[in-house]
Amino acid sequence: MPRPPEPEELRARGRWPPPPGPRVAIVGSRRPSPYGEAVAERLAADLAAAGAGVVSGLALGVDAAAHEGALAAGGCTIAVLGTGVDVIYPRANADLAARILVSGGALVSQFADGTPPQRTNFPRRNWTIAALSDVVVVVEAAEGSGALITAEAALSLDREVMAVPGSVFSPLSVGCHQLLRDGAGLVQNARDVLALLGARQEVLDDPLRPPASLGVEAPRAGRDPLLKHLSDALPVEPGQLARKLEVPLPEIMARLTALELAGQVGRRGAGFVRLAPGGISGAGVG
Amino acid sequence: MPAAPEAFGVATRVRSVLLRGLDVLPIDVEVDIATGQPGFFMVGLAGGSVREARERVRSAVRNSDLPWPPQRARMTVNLAPAEARKDSGGLDLAIAVAICLGQAGAEGPADAAFLGELSLDGGVRHVDGVLVAARGLARRATRRLFVPAGDAAEAALVPGLEVVGCRTLREVTDHLLEGLPLPAHEGGASEVEETPTADDLSEVHGQGAARRALEIAAAGGHHLLMTGPPGSGKTMLARCLPGILPPLTRDEAIDLAQVRSVLGELEPGRPLSSRRPFRAPHHTISMAGLVGGGSGLARPGEVSRAHHGVLFLDELAEFDPGSLQALRQPLEEGRVSITRSGGSVSYPARFMLVGATNPCPCGWEGDAVKACRCTPAAVDAYQRALSGPLLDRIDLQVRVSRAPLEALSEEPTGESSSVVRERVATARLRQLARQGHLNAGLTRAELRRLTRIRPEARRALERWSSARGLTARGFQRAWRVARTIADLQGSEEILEEHVLEALGYRVADAAAA
Numbered sequence: 001m002p003r004p005p006e007p008e009e010l011r012a013r014g015r016w017p018p019p020p021g022p023r024v025a026i027v028g029s030r031r032p033s034p035y036g037e038a039v040a041e042r043l044a045a046d047l048a049a050a051g052a053g054v055v056s057g058l059a060l061g062v063d064a065a066a067h068e069g070a071l072a073a074g075g076c077t078i079a080v081l082g083t084g085v086d087v088i089y090p091r092a093n094a095d096l097a098a099r100i101l102v103s104g105g106a107l108v109s110q111f112a113d114g115t116p117p118q119r120t121n122f123p124r125r126n127w128t129i130a131a132l133s134d135v136v137v138v139v140e141a142a143e144g145s146g147a148l149i150t151a152e153a154a155l156s157l158d159r160e161v162m163a164v165p166g167s168v169f170s171p172l173s174v175g176c177h178q179l180l181r182d183g184a185g186l187v188q189n190a191r192d193v194l195a196l197l198g199a200r201q202e203v204l205d206d207p208l209r210p211p212a213s214l215g216v217e218a219p220r221a222g223r224d225p226l227l228k229h230l231s232d233a234l235p236v237e238p239g240q241l242a243r244k245l246e247v248p249l250p251e252i253m254a255r256l257t258a259l260e261l262a263g264q265v266g267r268r269g270a271g272f273v274r275l276a277p278g279g280i281s282g283a284g285v286g
Numbered sequence: 287m288p289a290a291p292e293a294f295g296v297a298t299r300v301r302s303v304l305l306r307g308l309d310v311l312p313i314d315v316e317v318d319i320a321t322g323q324p325g326f327f328m329v330g331l332a333g334g335s336v337r338e339a340r341e342r343v344r345s346a347v348r349n350s351d352l353p354w355p356p357q358r359a360r361m362t363v364n365l366a367p368a369e370a371r372k373d374s375g376g377l378d379l380a381i382a383v384a385i386c387l388g389q390a391g392a393e394g395p396a397d398a399a400f401l402g403e404l405s406l407d408g409g410v411r412h413v414d415g416v417l418v419a420a421r422g423l424a425r426r427a428t429r430r431l432f433v434p435a436g437d438a439a440e441a442a443l444v445p446g447l448e449v450v451g452c453r454t455l456r457e458v459t460d461h462l463l464e465g466l467p468l469p470a471h472e473g474g475a476s477e478v479e480e481t482p483t484a485d486d487l488s489e490v491h492g493q494g495a496a497r498r499a500l501e502i503a504a505a506g507g508h509h510l511l512m513t514g515p516p517g518s519g520k521t522m523l524a525r526c527l528p529g530i531l532p533p534l535t536r537d538e539a540i541d542l543a544q545v546r547s548v549l550g551e552l553e554p555g556r557p558l559s560s561r562r563p564f565r566a567p568h569h570t571i572s573m574a575g576l577v578g579g580g581s582g583l584a585r586p587g588e589v590s591r592a593h594h595g596v597l598f599l600d601e602l603a604e605f606d607p608g609s610l611q612a613l614r615q616p617l618e619e620g621r622v623s624i625t626r627s628g629g630s631v632s633y634p635a636r637f638m639l640v641g642a643t644n645p646c647p648c649g650w651e652g653d654a655v656k657a658c659r660c661t662p663a664a665v666d667a668y669q670r671a672l673s674g675p676l677l678d679r680i681d682l683q684v685r686v687s688r689a690p691l692e693a694l695s696e697e698p699t700g701e702s703s704s705v706v707r708e709r710v711a712t713a714r715l716r717q718l719a720r721q722g723h724l725n726a727g728l729t730r731a732e733l734r735r736l737t738r739i740r741p742e743a744r745r746a747l748e749r750w751s752s753a754r755g756l757t758a759r760g761f762q763r764a765w766r767v768a769r770t771i772a773d774l775q776g777s778e779e780i781l782e783e784h785v786l787e788a789l790g791y792r793v794a795d796a797a798a799a
Contacts, residue, residue, distance in 0.1 A: 237494065270514060
């Protein structure tokens with residue numbers, strides 16, 4: 001979209017202006033895969049722990065995960081709203097918005113108080129997200145996703161654009177891969193972003209921080225071997241598993257449900273995906 | 287040709303019948319030919335098609351070379367009981383017979399009834415609902431039934447009734463007045479015909495979970511909802527369902543033939559078919575079309591055409607919410623009662639409901655390849671529109687996906703319908719032996735009393751219930767489905783694996799979590 005007119009003023013709730021330091025926008029799909037959600041949360045936590053402010057749009061999915069990650073790491077996070085600063089949309093994130101304020105973050109908006117959600121306002125809001133940030137990281141974005149507008153805005157505004165790769169099978173990573181092909185920086189972990197921001201060497205070399213804290217998980221004992229055949233981005237259907245493993249479908253279905261009951265897998269369409277193990281707590285970011 | 291008798295004053299009574307849904311109202315047709323102001327009068331709340339019978343009957347009698355009362359006679363035809371409105375061409379034959387007998391001074395046969403419409407040349411024409419009429423009359427001490435020749439096979443399905451097929455009016459009067467033979471119909475065509483179904487499960491590519499869900503649904507008589515993107519084969523899967531159900535029993539086939547008889551949709555000469563009906567009305571169907579309706583007396587709708595079979599509603603979310611609400615009664619009671627100006631009728635409607643829906647307005651939510659363009663709020667609203675009372679009665683839900691292209695080029699490897707049908711039939715026999723009906727009809731009390739569940743299986747149900755906020759109804763649905771899975775496996779006890787698998791077919795509860 002063409003560059004919208006600059007907002008006349010920003011209205012804010014919470015701590016404004018924000019504390020000095022670099023700010024990173026983390027944006028992406030409103031319905032990410034468990035993988036995308038985990039990446040957004042972990043990335044935000046690590047960046048916040050390193051002292052960066054995390055900017056996002058308070059939407060469902062990647063946005064919410066980014067805010068949550070920053071809050072969990074005790075960091076500062078800024079939610080840029082597409083509604084009036086006194087209107088929380090979607091309602092499901094009302095609690096998250098309250099916690100952002102309590103933790104010393106801010107809600108900001110370029111729209112007048114009381115502005116309800118309107119389709120045309122969100123793309124303009126995306127430009128503001130880019131304007132407030134030094135780097136925009138796109139976590140998961142399908143073709144035509146709003147997150148790509150934020151990336152485009154970042155380029156127009158001379159901000160850095162980075163993207164997180166995903167499965168080549170996943171429609172949710174098509175936008176990210178396009179960005180990477182067009183020259184966006186590759187993000188595998190928070191260090192990649194921090195390096196671009198010119199963080200001090202000691203932050204990057206922090207021995208307490210695992211070098212690649214994303215996407216690596218310790219194997220757990222006592223797991224159903226079925227988990228080996230599931231991915232965390234690409235849903236696998238019970239029928240496919242039954243055929244591949246030559247196990248009767250009823251048994252596959254029962255075992256998948258047991259795993260679902262244990263919180264280790266989730267449904268996505270007709271298939272199942274592996275869920276990231278228990279949030280970000282204890283991930284060495286405290 | 288016999289001359290018209292001069293001795294007027296004999297009232298002749300001939301019996302016919304009027305349909306009231308699947309019930310009948312016997313009608314007495316009385317004819318009085320007397321002197322007086324000349325004319326031909328029809329009394330007894332005759333509707334349009336009966337008033338027109340005057341003209342048809344007059345022509346038919348004359349063109350059959352039968353005498354018509356002289357110009358100076360005053361003829362009154364009375365249709366009793368007088369308070370019931372009559373609107374059916376099926377009374378023609380009885381009226382004509384009564385007139386002819388009346389002129390000959392003969393009594394109407396006491397234990398016989400006449401049903402048929404007349405053509406102007408004296409032929410006897412098809413009428414709808416002969417099977418229903420025959421059943422009702424047999425219960426009311428009628429022993430002989432005269433029906434149009436083409437409908438004789440249909441009437442002959444009713445035991446204890448002598449059915450006479452008539453081609454012309456002349457045949458009937460010659461028989462009654464002159465004693466010429468008119469042979470009773472031989473009940474030859476009353477056998478249930480085996481018809482193979484067109485769609486076979488062996489033609490379905492992949493779809494492991496959906497196939498299994500179909501099998502469970504067929505075995506326990508559970509209603510089923512399939513959710514998946516366009517082109518994922520939901521319709522094909524649904525069409526396979528009749529083929530894995532056991533064929534209709536003779537009683538079931540007659541039940542269904544009655545509905546078809548009322549609608550005039552029976553195949554002439556082969557009234558009984560063992561094939562389970564499969565009805566797939568379009569989502570623009572009116573409520574009257576779906577559950578039954580129309581002016582005067584309601585006619586059966588799609589739910590009754592699907593009696594003992596499958597009612598497939600594609601694009602469930604697109605159906606008029608009022609129509610879907612109207613499905614509640616048949617889903618609960620297996621019948622529909624409809625009241626219209628002409629009275630109240632009740633039709634059987636015990637069907638398996640198979641619904642299909644897209645997961646979201648654009649259809650691609652959850653697809654592995656194509657991205658969904660709907661907002662989360664729109665997806666939510668779409669799925670919520672389906673929830674509520676209807677979804678509450680659907681025990682099984684399954685997500686289907688498009689088969690990957692490489693699978694489409696392979697030969698399908700799944701079992702054929704006949705293999706699955708064997709297992710379904712065995713599981714059904716177990717249920718009938720245990721509780722006299724299918725598992726879908728298990729009440730809460732029956733579940734507790736009749737179906738043993740292992741402690742760890744019950745714990746799994748309870749764990750799911752507390753983690754996912756399963757309602758009491760959802761709990762019972764999962765229990766019923768687990769019972770059917772156990773029956774398919776030949777287990778009298780419900781094991782943990784049965785419960786876990788059953789919970790795998792509860793998409794809505796999972797999504798609500």
